[in-house]
Amino acid sequence: MIERKSGQSIWRQIANDISDSIRSGTYPPGSKLPTEAELSLQYGVNRHTLRRAISELAEDGVIRVEQGRGSFVQEHVLDYLVARKTRFSDNVLRQRRxxxxxxxxxxxxxxxPSILKQLGLPGGTRLVRLDRIGEVDGRPISVGSHFFPAAKVPGFAALHEELDSITKVLTHFGYGEYTRRETRVTARMPDAADADHLQQPRNRPVLVVESINVDQTGMPIEYGFARYAADRFQLVFES
Incomplete structure (x- = not known):
């Protein structure tokens, strides 16, 4: 409730009220707030006052404002553990998500050729390619491209369609104990397709994570090239 004679500025009361609504779950993480016009009508104020409140919430990191898309409740950042055995589902479940x-x-x-080099394979070798969106609580967090030597995983496509899990498919072929040999991390702006898949603007960077997983003998079994929404994800390296 906005009290115009409370001694507290109207925009601050609005910001506090929206924050309370976020904490109570009325606006859950990742959800879009009502439009400026709707909020102005709801609080009975002009857009200038409403924008001051929204600006304050954005500065405090409570929400994010995306040009042309609106205002969104900031999501909880996923701590993604990078260790010898790095598994997407395990990392997410560990945080009760x-x-x-x-x-x-x-x-x-x-x-x-550049991917074959990472896998230590000669030119002309055939690979299985899997492009996949990773989600947390129904919200996209990554777009990953995974490459496997086709000769080592015959029938990969049918098995993955059935099992819907890279780890389960590799376990079927005897590579269930695969480990991470190398991880490289950079940052860049997303292309149009990645921005669309991650539901984010093109002017917000993504974390690019390249990885090589090896089998029990140390031979590469997978090369991965994943793009993560930087505001929803942080890497934690196990030492």
Whole structure:
């Protein structure tokens, strides 16, 4: 309730009220707030006053404002552990959140020379490529491209369609104990497709994580190239 003679500025009361609504779950993490016009009508103020409140919430990190899209409740950042055995679902479940995802592309192709080099394979080798969106609590957090030597995982596509899990498929082929040999992290702006998949503007950077996983003998079994929404995700390296 806004009290115009309370001694506290109207915009501050509005900011506090929206913060209370976020804490109570009326606006859950990742959700979009009502439009400026709707909030101005709700609080009986002009847009200038409303924008001051929104600006304050954004400065405090309570919400984020996306040009052309609106204002969104800031999400909880996922601590993603990078260790010898790095598994997406395990990392998410460890924080009592719900993992999920969907497949964008699953195909066999002649490997790009740069990717074959990462896997230690000769030119012309065929790879299985899996492009997939990783989700946490139903919200996209990553777009990953995974590459596997086709000769080592025959029938990968059918198995993945059935099991919907990279780890379960690799376990089927005897590589369930695969470990992380190398992780490289950079940052860049997303392309249009990645921004769309991650539901974020193109002017917000993504974390790019390249990884090589190896089997029990130390031979590369997977090369990964994942793009993560930087405001929803942070890497934690196990020492």
């Amino acid at each position: 719900t993992p999920g995802g969907r497949t964008l592309l699953l195909a066999e192709e002649v490997g790009d």
